[in-house]
Amino acid sequence: MVLKTTTATLTSSPLPLLSSFLKPPFFSFPKLPLLKPFNSPRTLQSSSAPQMSWLNKLGFGARSSTDSAVDSSSSTSSIAQGPDEDVPAPGQQFAQFGAGCFWGVELAFQRVPGVTKTEVGYSHGYLHNPSYEDVCSGTTNHNEVVRVQYDPKECSFDTLLDVFWARHDPTTPNRQGNDVGTQYRSGIYFYTPEQEKAALESKDRQQKLLNRKIVTEILPAKKFYRAEEYHQQYLAKGGRFGFRQSSEKGCNDPIRCYG
Template structure:
């Protein structure tokens, strides 16, 4: 309950756990290593609960983790990130099998999940109709877009839109993907595309939050290929 209250700015604050030391670690890359034959990708697209669930459903994705990155303090807590004082972004680190799922297809999911033209808030693209895209052996279902997003409740720098790349190849694909997306939008994309930095895994109660039922105990399917609407609640 406390994390839900803190998400909306309520509840008692305890002393901050922020440690501003270890700047070399903070500014360095994510040195964690994926499983053999796997690769990492990292995305910020609003509240990490819903972002994680959408990637859990992607065929070829073998692991997802909600966490914090791109900040300037060491070992942040959820409350620190929500306060806006740590400058972290809520992100999801995706581990995927490149033989089953391309990085380009993960970028498609990223753009379809949120409105990349809104600054520091979670707005969801409105759905007009469902369609399916097949890239190699990876099949994804998306919604076409109506003009204008649905305004989300989550506001703050931690909800900023971001693609955080691990390799020069990922950077190139991300920039090319952004260019393609900009051509079909009538508003300027503000997504940041930056190297992946130190990843701090979020507290356990945030991991697979919606798949486990969230605050109301209503589990949402993380099955591969599931097209059910994602309800992101506390």
């Protein structure tokens, strides 16, 4: 940036010359280009804090903690904290789980016989209709969850609980491996009193097996916000590199959760 100057004869007082430079605007910011989506959506989570910091300063991306506090005290909070009013298909039931990055968790449930549908999304936060960037900011309290639809005649809730415990470490608060944040917390979110009872009993059994404190929260299912389409069945569709992983029923191939 080059400031244009004019030749001036100094007088006994420099104020006229200085005033010509001090008149606003001193300079102007260039127009910023529109931000494009990241090629690897999970990359954002591994370093969400610093990226969100400078994006927020420029007016892009997730809301600030102040904005979230405003949302939390508004009507949007009560909407987000309301029950999941979606209805499963006839003869089916819903279950909802949080066990770290929802990509790998969803694939694990896709492979279970009797599971008829899976969706990844956000729940148990204070912001209505959150985006992925909102959740990654760590200010909305949402959890990355998988909502499972299953046929209770072919798949018991206990079977789903077994998959849930096997898929993650329930003793690490707000963390699964390198993924750190409240959106990675361990949680079972029940739809019926029977699911709640089964979840509590299963947690007790698991506690004895691990001999470590389990931090899994067991709470009523709240409003489910379906995640962006590119997150749905992410690993089965091939992920970032196009390496598709099988979602066939009964498949026990290792699940590789990559960005």
